[in-house]
Amino acid sequence: MKCRPSWLLNGLLLLLLTAQGPVWSEESAFTFQKNVMIPMRDGVELAANIFLPQGDGPFPAILIRSPYGKSDEKHGDGIKYASAGYAFIIQDCRGKGDSKGVWDPFRYDPQDGYDTQDWISKQSWSNGKIGTMGGSYVGYTQWAPAPFKHPALKAMVPIVPFNNAYEVMYSGGAYQLALSMGWGAMVSGLPLDPSKIKLEEAFKYLPLKTWDDCLGHEIFYLRDWIAHPAYDEYWKQRGIDNRYADIAVPILNIGGWYDIFSKATIEMITRVRQESQAVAIRRNQFVIMGPWDHGVNKEKVGELEFHNAQIDLGDMQFQWFEYWLKGKDTPVKDWPPYYIYVMGINQWRAEYEWPLARTQYTNYYLHSQGKANTRHGDGSLCVIPPQNEKADSFVYDPNNPVPSLGGNNLVGAPAGPYNQQKIEERDDVLVYTSGMLNEPLEVTGPVKLVLYAASTAPDTDFTAKLVDVHPGGKAYNLCEGIIRARNREAGKGASLIEPGRIYQYEIDLWVTSNVFLPGHRIRVEVSSSNFPRFDRNPNSGKEFGTDTELLKATQTIYHNEQYPSHIVLPVIPKS
Numbered sequence: 119m120k121c122r123p124s125w126l127l128n129g130l131l132l133l134l135l136t137a138q139g140p141v142w143s144e145e146s147a148f149t150f151q152k153n154v155m156i157p158m159r160d161g162v163e164l165a166a167n168i169f170l171p172q173g174d175g176p177f178p179a180i181l182i183r184s185p186y187g188k189s190d191e192k193h194g195d196g197i198k199y200a201s202a203g204y205a206f207i208i209q210d211c212r213g214k215g216d217s218k219g220v221w222d223p224f225r226y227d228p229q230d231g232y233d234t235q236d237w238i239s240k241q242s243w244s245n246g247k248i249g250t251m252g253g254s255y256v257g258y259t260q261w262a263p264a265p266f267k268h269p270a271l272k273a274m275v276p277i278v279p280f281n282n283a284y285e286v287m288y289s290g291g292a293y294q295l296a297l298s299m300g301w302g303a304m305v306s307g308l309p310l311d312p313s314k315i316k317l318e319e320a321f322k323y324l325p326l327k328t329w330d331d332c333l334g335h336e337i338f339y340l341r342d343w344i345a346h347p348a349y350d351e352y353w354k355q356r357g358i359d360n361r362y363a364d365i366a367v368p369i370l371n372i373g374g375w376y377d378i379f380s381k382a383t384i385e386m387i388t389r390v391r392q393e394s395q396a397v398a399i400r401r402n403q404f405v406i407m408g409p410w411d412h413g414v415n416k417e418k419v420g421e422l423e424f425h426n427a428q429i430d431l432g433d434m435q436f437q438w439f440e441y442w443l444k445g446k447d448t449p450v451k452d453w454p455p456y457y458i459y460v461m462g463i464n465q466w467r468a469e470y471e472w473p474l475a476r477t478q479y480t481n482y483y484l485h486s487q488g489k490a491n492t493r494h495g496d497g498s499l500c501v502i503p504p505q506n507e508k509a510d511s512f513v514y515d516p517n518n519p520v521p522s523l524g525g526n527n528l529v530g531a532p533a534g535p536y537n538q539q540k541i542e543e544r545d546d547v548l549v550y551t552s553g554m555l556n557e558p559l560e561v562t563g564p565v566k567l568v569l570y571a572a573s574t575a576p577d578t579d580f581t582a583k584l585v586d587v588h589p590g591g592k593a594y595n596l597c598e599g600i601i602r603a604r605n606r607e608a609g610k611g612a613s614l615i616e617p618g619r620i621y622q623y624e625i626d627l628w629v630t631s632n633v634f635l636p637g638h639r640i641r642v643e644v645s646s647s648n649f650p651r652f653d654r655n656p657n658s659g660k661e662f663g664t665d666t667e668l669l670k671a672t673q674t675i676y677h678n679e680q681y682p683s684h685i686v687l688p689v690i691p692k693s
Contacts, residue, residue, distance in 0.1 A: 153216050157233075157237070165188070169193075171205070178249065179205040181250045183256065186255075261274075271367050277372045279371060290605070296529045300530050302337060325664050371384070373406070374410025376409065377526060380407075420536050476691060482499050484683040486507065498552070499685075512547075537594060551587060551640070560690040564629050567582040567684075569582070574618065576657075580646055593641055620676060654668060
């Protein structure tokens with residue numbers, strides 16, 4: 119995959135996600151103010167374009183804060199909402215576009231978001247009610263100031279959002295390489311020469327701590343992210359984790375099962391519903407989860423078609439703001455807190471809690487006689503615990519990593535469901551497959567793999583995928599995860615492993631909702647790499663980001679009475 123302008127443009131289009139198309143008519147007149155400079159508490163001024171309805175006002179306001187450019191007077195949502203009686207403000211984040219200051223992702227958005235809301239609330243055209251909207255990083259710019267509870271903030275619609283910057287960069291202790299470096303380079307504002315930069319080669323550059331050397335430009339925050347592999351004060355200042363009790367605003371999160379922020383999208387709302395100090399706010403948190411990747415609201419995702427997956431998100435957002443900012447009677451009051459798309463049967467369904475209260479967590483155990491390598495091996499999967507079985511082993515060579523094929527990607531690899539058969543031909547991929555199902559089996563909720571494993575290395579990775587095997591053999595990924603051995607004990611700091619010793623690992627495969635249909639099979643893949651979504655573990659045990667050489671490691675996966683490796687599936691019983 120070459121780094122060329124189309125990559126940049128496509129990334130921006132995926133991340134903006136908000137424009138519904140221009141609406142022009144005699145009745146939709148508005149005034150447009152370009153590059154209005156809004157002062158922040160430290161004196162830095164941020165530029166905003168403002169659409170104001172015709173009339174005396176005052177008006178409720180819609181705010182977008184974006185690092186991707188604020189467009190002009192033809193901005194579709196600006197026209198739409200100004201024509202409907204809203205002040206519409208779209209602002210360049212600090213250090214981007216026409217705004218002053220230094221672009222440092224995540225750092226200033228909590229205070230800048232609050233200060234912008236405060237400025238809007240004091241304008242003569244404002245009625246003191248503000249809603250926010252936008253996708254991806256623009257979702258983060260909504261969540262970041264929310265715990266500070268500006269009284270004017272009345273509603274939010276984050277699309278494919280996140281709120282914990284650390285979990286954007288690291289998952290299971292492993293670095294989300296393609297997302298971090300690819301997106302980080304894209305939004306750096308520095309010129310990227312497409313004739314010299316090839317992403318597939320750039321992602322292999324070592325050492326990671328000076329990865330930006332391959333771009334020909336130093337990007338300070340890329341080096342900062344590598345320098346902070348643990349959740350420390352650097353990251354705590356760049357997210358709102360553990361501040362859900364302070365959220366006091368109705369929120370509609372919109373995301374997809376194959377999005378890079380799928381877990382965060384549903385987890386944030388669930389945490390607010392459980393922890394907000396305002397009981398009424400707990401009841402007014404909502405999630406829409408489609409079968410989508412980062413580009414929401416489509417029926418073709420990856421290699422599969424999801425019928426009836428498209429819904430009128432633009433109208434739902436409009437109803438949301440009409441209800442919360444204008445007090446109009448809209449269907450919002452009757453929405454379920456969770457509106458999810460169940461893959462397999464391809465149906466939308468209302469739910470009222472997460473995880474679902476009726477979930478039956480079921481262990482499916484890994485089995486083999488020591489030859490689970492490739493889909494042609496003897497690996498199997500069933501609910502019966504293993505007894506005396508031979509362990510499986512493979513050689514993980516970071517110079518030849520398992521390529522990312524589908525899944526929760528954004529940059530550097532395709533996203534969504536893809537046939538994994540080619541991946542399953544590799545000897546360094548262990549494959550465990552159930553018998554053919556006679557009845558439908560629904561799996562909806564969080565998924566994890568409990569793995570008992572040893573390695574010849576002092577540090578290494580283990581990866582896992584949950585796969586739906588269709589009649590005929592095509593195998594489509596549902597969800598996936600990784601664990602870095604040194605970070606196996608969450609919250610306890612990094613510690614190397616003893617080569618040859620058996621450890622228990624819990625691999626978080628995030629979330630999914632899928633019905634395995636009759637004639638289908640359930641499959642689990644186990645390996646040690648998923649590149650370039652995650653960086654390659656060098657197997658050396660050295661300080662993260664310093665390696666220039668990659669070492670092989672022999673991995674052994676145990677599944678016996680003492681070490682019963684298994685996947686925990688959130689099975690939903692038939693009603």
